[in-house]
Amino acid sequence: MTFQAIAWDVDGTLVDSEPLHHRALLWACAQYGLDLSQIPEARFCGVHIHDVWQALRAELPADLHKETWLQAIETYYHAHSGEIQAMPGCPHTLRQLAAGGIKQACVSNSSRAVVEASLRALGVLDLIAVIITLDDVQNGKPDPEPYRRAVEALGLPADAVLAVEDSPTGVASARAAGLHVAFCGNADVPTAGVTKVNTLTQLLSWF
Incomplete structure (x- = not known):
């Protein structure tokens, strides 16, 4: 892929x-x-x-x-x-993707202020081209609207954008918007259009 x-x-x-x-x-x-x-x-x-x-x-x-x-x-x-801690492989993976010219978006059910505070704390805010938060949509996840907004802002078809999620709520949102999902959580989720990953660095081989 x-x-x-x-x-x-x-x-x-x-x-x-x-x-x-x-x-x-x-x-x-x-x-x-x-x-x-x-x-x-x-x-x-x-x-x-x-x-x-x-x-x-x-x-x-x-x-x-x-x-x-x-x-x-x-x-x-x-x-x-x-006090916020990066998930394993997070800053490295984002920086490698950015160095390769890959557009990156963040899609969250949190507010923009909270999302930007988190990304700023990790030192990766400047790597994100598009941020879609609960402030930007009428309906948050699991509704597909957040991911549809992100895809539109990226200017790409949904099947050209990989979603990365850790919750069934997020998986449902991304799949309903037509994105393939890399799932890094522990819950049971549908397998159609979803690939389980153990580390974020695994994703580098998908680009």
């Missing part, structure tokens, strides 16, 4: 940020009287933040605005972005 561009998921694929996302959510909710300390870290993994808000809305103060709550999450995330 050979591709002309790559579309990366961010959280759990490029950066080991899920623990920080979890702590940011717990901290923000605690500011408004909601103790989530007993929920498992995986509870909202891969779920876009507006759906998290809907799931928790009834337990938060009635007069709390979503934008205020989101800002609290982002404030914590930014303050602790130095």
Whole structure:
């Protein structure tokens, strides 16, 4: 398989940020009287933040605005972005692809501020030509809209772009948009149009 561009998921694929996302959510909710300390870290993994808000809305103060709550999450995330760790092989793989002239996009269910903070922390923000976040779409993953937007921005047909994902939610989004998926997660996902990879550096041979 050979591709002309790559579309990366961010959280759990490029950066080991899920623990920080979890702590940011717990901290923000605690500011408004909601103790989530007993929920498992995986509870909202891969779920876009507006759906998290809907799931928790009834337990938060009635007069709390979503934008205020989101800002609290982002404030914590930014303050602790130095704790973000790259997934194995991440910076090297992105730099090698960039050196080879391969266009790269990031497609995420996080906000643009959070995505850019993560990429900046890894020193790879300047390597990404296209960033599609939850701020840019009406419907996040698993809807195909985020990947369709990325493909349009890259100016390529969907089958020329490889998606890299670590969650079933992301796989569903990319496949519905017509992309082949390199899957680096541990969950069970459909096998059609999906190739399991163990390391990000494996992807270099696909370009």
